[in-house]
Amino acid sequence: MIGVYYLLQMPELPEVETIVKRLLSKIKDKSIIAIEVLREKSWQGEIPLVLNNEIVDVSRRAKLAIIRFKANNRQLLIHLKMTGQLIYVGTDKKRVGGGHPTADWVTALPSKHTRIIFTLSDNAKLFFNDMRAFGWVRAIDQNQLDKEINKYGPDIIDPKFSAPAFFNLIKKKSSSIKQTIMDSHLVAGVGNIYACDGLHLAGLLPTRPAKSLTKAESDKLFLALKEVVNLGIKLGGATISDYVDVNGLAGGYQRVCRVYGKQEEACGVCKTKIKRIKQGGRSTFFCPSCQK
Secondary structure: HHHHHHHOOOHHHHHHHHHHHHHHHOOOOOOOEEEEEOOHEEOOOHHHHOOEEEEEEEEEEEEHHEEEEEOOOEEEEEEEEOEEEEEOOOOOOOOEEOOOOOOHOOOOOOOOOOOEEEEEEOOOOEEEEEEOOEEEEEEEEEEHHHHHOOOOOOOOOOOOOOOHHHHHHHHOOOEHHHHHHOOOOOOOOOOOHHHHHHHHOOOOOOOOOOOOHHHHHHHHHHHHHHHHHHHHHHHHOOOOOOOOOOOOOOHHHOOOOOOOOOOOOOOOOOOOOOOEEEEEEEEEEEEEOOOO
16 A cells, blocks of 8 residues: 555655756757647747747746746746656657656657647757646746745745744644645745655654744754755655656655655654554654654
């Protein structure tokens, strides 16, 4: 049964950060010469404004990928949601990118899940795939971009985001601490995997009301979340599926998960069996002994 929980994994901050870093090295200084929209609802914006426009940067804010162009004050804003993928296929047929791990990583593209195909100036392709079709790509200007990203709280790994600021955000919240830290309007980038592991590293029960944490406990959690998310970035994110060895797409955080997906396995700290509960429709994994 553990494999079922793993296969529900969606791209989180480390996965999106990994994708944008991989794409930056492949598509920067190139232009998009054609866009084929295979699912109308997956695309928003005017295609001509981004065609033949040099790509100058690929970056991330929260779980959003941003492709910036040189002219026309235009960006592509991309949200992978639950099952999105960005897969670059070079003229040498090698693949780079990532997202929700499915057979589309290794099978022929376009697939039945391909929603948008971008053709680049060197004839390489960038595929936006999305099995459940909740994700989207938007061609927007800077004002629209600012409006969208202002919906999110500070990134958990933002150097300007401090432990006191984190405590001020959570200290009056009556919701569980796990659900609170996963609220992207408060703090961006803490997905389910890293929330579970960060709470374990900090020794805090995920069910505790956020407002019950002392300043010292909040500081410990803040540092723990930064640590697990940064480790996720270092390891290329988590690839929790059968496709863990695909070069250019897979990550390695799944090999060092502390509690996520490890129901009934021994806790790495105290050897107590890890438990699983449901919170807000998501699986929560924790150690009933180490976490208080």
